[in-house]
Amino acid sequence: MPSELINNYFRTETLPHIWCPGCGNGIVTRAIVKAIDNLNIPKDDVCIVSGIGCSSRAAGYLDFNTLHTTHGRALAFATGVKLANPKLHVIVITGDGDASAIGGNHLIHSARRNIDITTVVFNNSIYGMTGGQYSPTTPMGDKATTAPYGSIDPNFDLCELANAAGATYVARGTVYAVNILEKVIQEGISNKGFSFIEAIATCPTYYGRKNKKGSAVDMIKFLKEHGVMYTAWQKMSEDEKIGKFPIGKLYTKERKEYTEQYQMLIDSLGKESNQ
Amino acid sequence: MPAKDKVSLKINTLWCKGCGICVFICPKEVLEIENEKVYIKDLDNCIKCGQCEYHCPDYAIYLEEEK
Ligand SMILES: Cc1ncc(C[n+]2csc(CCOP(=O)(O)OP(=O)(O)O)c2C)c(N)n1
Ligand code: SF4
Ligand code: SF4
Ligand code: SF4
Ligand SMILES: [Mg+2]
Numbered sequence: 001m002p003s004e005l006i007n008n009y010f011r012t013e014t015l016p017h018i019w020c021p022g023c024g025n026g027i028v029t030r031a032i033v034k035a036i037d038n039l040n041i042p043k044d045d046v047c048i049v050s051g052i053g054c055s056s057r058a059a060g061y062l063d064f065n066t067l068h069t070t071h072g073r074a075l076a077f078a079t080g081v082k083l084a085n086p087k088l089h090v091i092v093i094t095g096d097g098d099a100s101a102i103g104g105n106h107l108i109h110s111a112r113r114n115i116d117i118t119t120v121v122f123n124n125s126i127y128g129m130t131g132g133q134y135s136p137t138t139p140m141g142d143k144a145t146t147a148p149y150g151s152i153d154p155n156f157d158l159c160e161l162a163n164a165a166g167a168t169y170v171a172r173g174t175v176y177a178v179n180i181l182e183k184v185i186q187e188g189i190s191n192k193g194f195s196f197i198e199a200i201a202t203c204p205t206y207y208g209r210k211n212k213k214g215s216a217v218d219m220i221k222f223l224k225e226h227g228v229m230y231t232a233w234q235k236m237s238e239d240e241k242i243g244k245f246p247i248g249k250l251y252t253k254e255r256k257e258y259t260e261q262y263q264m265l266i267d268s269l270g271k272e273s274n275q
Numbered sequence: 276m277p278a279k280d281k282v283s284l285k286i287n288t289l290w291c292k293g294c295g296i297c298v299f300i301c302p303k304e305v306l307e308i309e310n311e312k313v314y315i316k317d318l319d320n321c322i323k324c325g326q327c328e329y330h331c332p333d334y335a336i337y338l339e340e341e342k
Contacts, residue, residue: 002287003328003337015290016333022294026332178329217299220330 009033009043011063019054022216024175024201028122029058031178031199032091035185036064047088049078051103053095054129055122055201072102075110078117086259089189092119096137097127100156104136111165111194115258118188118195121158124203132206143210158198163251168193170251174200176223180248187249193257200227200245279323282338288312291335297327306336 002012010033019025036046046064050056052071059066065088069077074092082090099107099121110117126144127133134144136156143150163170169191173181181199188195202208202219213219226244228236233246284305293311306327307316313336315321328337 001285002290002334003285003339006334006337010334016292016335019332021292022296023332026334027330030329030334175330175332182329216294217296220296220299 005030005033005037009037009063010061014061017061018057020203020205022202022204022219023054023128024124024199024203024216024220025055025058025122027175027178028055028120028181028199028201029061029093031173031181032058032093032120032185033062034182035189036089036091038182038186039189041089041189045087045089047078047081047085047090048093049074049081049090050093051095051098052129053098053122053127054203055095055124056093056098058093058122072098072104073106074098075103075106075117075119079106079110079113079115082115082117082259083262086116086263090117091189092117094119094121095128095135096121096123096125096158097133097135100136100158100161107162108165111162111167111196113258114166114168114193114255116192116194118185118191118197119162120185120188120197120199122201123158123198124201124207125155126203126207126210128203128206132210138207142207145206145210159196159250162194162196166194166255167196167251168253168255169195169249171196171249172198172200172227172245172247174223174227174247175202176220177227177247180229184249191252193255200247281341282323283341284315284318284321284323284327285337285339286313286315287335289335290333292333294332296330296332297336300326300330302326 049067050059051074059068133146134151141150171184204216227247230246230248298306303320305321
């Protein structure tokens, strides 16, 4: 028998899931479900939309309205769902490749529109599903199937990207700091606008093996030692920051939300035609 | 959250993939891996903090309210 939380929110007949031993995806997926549970949102009021990748398979395991779409296009489908039914809490589950390589365009424009969607990127710094090709978040110098001598591509900081593009809630968590991950997902869902959560996940099978990062436990230990709460981060010197990264709530801002703007436009046109 | 004396530690061996994350996360050295599966070595030490449950990628270990 699984726990009550898993029983309530997962399609338990599909478990155990297909992810490798020690893969971080299961940890992030549970944190999303826990955040929804904390907010007491009825299951039918949630729609989970995912793209393609190991991470995107999460949608299939979850017992909400779910949409497992095509590679890179989760946000495009999610935009359609949200405009058709603005009352839904639309949550996008996507990988680093899905969100920032093939789907990078949808990401920046969803943030620019500030549409009320919460996007959780499972960032494992690699294309897991297809065998370990480098992604836009693979750290420069790290190895991948397609970068056997180390990648020469500078990597994206996805939180900076989302913030610059206009997201109104931006945060980062890790599969070590699960309590923080859960909290920022919860805040992201509550934010009326585009919320971007980077969940640093672990792929021991490809990213880990290619880069000699050790076991799943070693990779979690790394996240424990290198993720710093944003409040502490702001007090650190540039030297102290080298090799580390901030976690927790990073940016918030006030901007008009897209579906509300759209409704106002419809209402104003309705008034005109009634005259 | 129910009171700590009302919850017990459960393991679903069928779902456990033996990754060892719970063993690392547990602050009280309650858990161990044996034959590629988690096993409770020292239940008396368990403080029912739930950290193993939050970090298990396979939902194979958790605290359950006693009925
Ligand atoms: C249009 C299209 N191009 C390429 C692919 C092959 N493909 C499947 S998943 C994937 C990358 C997945 O990487 P990521 O989004 O980081 O997810 P992960 O598997 O790491 O969780 C690619 C390139 C595809 N399915 N569809
Ligand atoms: S390949 Fe990597 S991301 Fe995919 S299931 Fe295995 S560990 Fe997880
Ligand atoms: S974390 Fe879960 S899957 Fe991994 S060893 Fe512990 S119980 Fe098993
Ligand atoms: S509940 Fe806490 S103390 Fe008990 S086994 Fe799990 S992690 Fe260890
Ligand atoms: Mg990936």
